[in-house]
Amino acid sequence: MARNKNKPELAVVRPAAPIVPRDTVTSRALLTVIAIMTFVAALIVGAVSLVRDNVISWRNDMARELTIQVRPIDGRDLAGEIGKAIDVARRTVGVIDARAMTRDETGQLLEPWLGAGLDFSVLPLPRLIAVRLSATAEPDLTALRQALSEQVAGASLDDHRTWSARLAAVSDVIVFAGFALLGLVITATVLSVSFATRGAVSANRSIVEVLHLVGARDDLIASTFQRHFFAVGVQGGLVGGAAAALLFVLGALLPSLLAGIPGGGQAALLTGQFALDREGYVGIAGIVALVALVTAVASRLTVRRTLREID
Amino acid sequence: MVRFENVGLRYGMGPEVLKDVSFDIKPNSFQFLTGPSGAGKTSLLRLLFLSLRPTRGLVNLFGYDVSGLRSDEVAVLRRRIGLVFQDFRLLDHLTTYENVSLPLRVQGRPEPTYRSHVIELLHWVGLGDRIHVLPPVLSGGEKQRTAIARALIARPELLLADEPTGNVDPPLARRLLRLFVELHKSGTSVVLATHDAGLMDQYDGRRLILADGRLHEQRPGGPKRN
Numbered sequence: 213m214a215r216n217k218n219k220p221e222l223a224v225v226r227p228a229a230p231i232v233p234r235d236t237v238t239s240r241a242l243l244t245v246i247a248i249m250t251f252v253a254a255l256i257v258g259a260v261s262l263v264r265d266n267v268i269s270w271r272n273d274m275a276r277e278l279t280i281q282v283r284p285i286d287g288r289d290l291a292g293e294i295g296k297a298i299d300v301a302r303r304t305v306g307v308i309d310a311r312a313m314t315r316d317e318t319g320q321l322l323e324p325w326l327g328a329g330l331d332f333s334v335l336p337l338p339r340l341i342a343v344r345l346s347a348t349a350e351p352d353l354t355a356l357r358q359a360l361s362e363q364v365a366g367a368s369l370d371d372h373r374t375w376s377a378r379l380a381a382v383s384d385v386i387v388f389a390g391f392a393l394l395g396l397v398i399t400a401t402v403l404s405v406s407f408a409t410r411g412a413v414s415a416n417r418s419i420v421e422v423l424h425l426v427g428a429r430d431d432l433i434a435s436t437f438q439r440h441f442f443a444v445g446v447q448g449g450l451v452g453g454a455a456a457a458l459l460f461v462l463g464a465l466l467p468s469l470l471a472g473i474p475g476g477g478q479a480a481l482l483t484g485q486f487a488l489d490r491e492g493y494v495g496i497a498g499i500v501a502l503v504a505l506v507t508a509v510a511s512r513l514t515v516r517r518t519l520r521e522i523d
Numbered sequence: 524m525v526r527f528e529n530v531g532l533r534y535g536m537g538p539e540v541l542k543d544v545s546f547d548i549k550p551n552s553f554q555f556l557t558g559p560s561g562a563g564k565t566s567l568l569r570l571l572f573l574s575l576r577p578t579r580g581l582v583n584l585f586g587y588d589v590s591g592l593r594s595d596e597v598a599v600l601r602r603r604i605g606l607v608f609q610d611f612r613l614l615d616h617l618t619t620y621e622n623v624s625l626p627l628r629v630q631g632r633p634e635p636t637y638r639s640h641v642i643e644l645l646h647w648v649g650l651g652d653r654i655h656v657l658p659p660v661l662s663g664g665e666k667q668r669t670a671i672a673r674a675l676i677a678r679p680e681l682l683l684a685d686e687p688t689g690n691v692d693p694p695l696a697r698r699l700l701r702l703f704v705e706l707h708k709s710g711t712s713v714v715l716a717t718h719d720a721g722l723m724d725q726y727d728g729r730r731l732i733l734a735d736g737r738l739h740e741q742r743p744g745g746p747k748r749n
């Protein structure tokens with residue numbers, strides 16, 4: 213060809229720009245959508261994880277506590293009966309500790325119903341013994357109940373079974389509702405990210421066409437777009453996921469931050485519940501991975517469909 | 524190189540836009556493809572570029588019957604064909620150099636292996652000083668020469684041009700035609716689709732004339748049609 217006659221000097225060229233442009237309006241819009249949806253989904257994941265952990269914790273606490281009630285009986289020394297009940301309880305396998313509640317503590321329990329300022333010493337109130345059970349060894353409650361009835365006058369054992377069963381039912385409903393909500397939010401996230409990605413790929417249809425026309429294999433075109441949109445998905449997912457994780461970290465730190473403030477103790481009781489465990493953070497990371505995967509797959513499928521339309 | 528035998532094409536359930544089209548394109552040949560708007564020039568070019576499959580008849584390209592080709596085989600075969608559009612189809616975020624080198628880049632060739640070749644070609648089409656420029660800054664003629672360079676960079680055996688002079692003024696159209704003729708003389712077969720009779724009169728090439736979906740042929744040196 214004639215073009216070989218005068219060979220021009222080599223020019224310095226910039227490193228090749230990416231075939232799919234990175235900083236476009238559609239890319240930024242997609243990144244924002246992904247970040248927001250990941251943030252919302254990660255918050256729900258964390259919230260469901262917290263609710264589940266707390267419900268399990270309540271149930272375990274409930275299952276690890278018993279109450280022995282000793283009613284005052286005329287002619288019997290109440291303090292002596294309480295001491296015997298504590299001995300019986302402590303001798304039982306699986307019991308960690310048994311402690312008699314003071315008269316004042318018992319009075320505080322009744323305050324919501326009877327009001328403050330009453331002299332409870334004149335009332336024949338039963339005394340309560342709080343029994344803590346081991347999380348590992350299963351105590352023989354039948355034997356304990358029998359021993360108490362044989363050895364302690366006026367003693368009865370309350371294993372909270374009715375209350376615990378109700379709480380279990382309620383907690384199961386709460387956890388189920390949480391997971392159902394999580395499923396809905398994840399579905400919404402997948403759909404919105406998927407449609408936003410399709411829109412962003414469609415905005416780049418001219419690039420798909422040109423690549424197709426210059427002889428690029430379909431797989432190469434699909435992979436090029438998939439890599440680009442996977443990176444967008446990871447980036448947006450990390451922004452949203454990190455924001456949600458940061459919120460939970462702050463929630464976990466709040467009790468110590470509030471400790472020195474007047475009234476902070478009360479608030480810390482609430483905020484302390486926002487400390488997310490490792491599984492919660494893994495769940496948030498899972499959402500980020502899912503979003504990035506959905507973005508990549510949606511872009512690949514959209515490019516494939518575009519190529520089919522071109523031909 | 525290319526052989527069409529009784530090719531028919533229809534879109535969906537519509538009427539046939541190409542009817543019993545038969546012709547061949549020989550290596551190192553030059554032909555105009557002409558006809559009124561809507562005669563089927565672009566459809567015929569798309570058949571040649573394997574963007575469409577015929578509804579009936581035989582299309583043989585470089586010895587392959589295109590009806591049995593898989594999509595990856597089509598992509599490989601397409602690399603032997605250069606394509607130039609009236610609307611250029613350049614990527615606005617890539618420089619002139621990057622647009623022209625795109626066909627080699629998608630073949631997976633390392634950049635240093637083709638840099639000198641691309642720059643040499645850009646000088647040849649008169650864009651040696653526009654290497655780093657993005658398409659929105661280029662004039663219509665520069666964009667078209669960039670598109671032509673992109674179509675040529677992989678040294679195609681067949682160059683298809685769809686109204687390449689449609690968006691440029693007559694002097695530039697004549698210059699572009701000289702470029703296509705020079706390409707033909709250097710060994711590339713050229714199919715130049717145009718309805719510009721004035722342009723065709725400037726070079727005595729074979730004319731494939733489409734009218735009502737049927738193809739007629741006019742050999743070089745034959746009587747001219749207006």
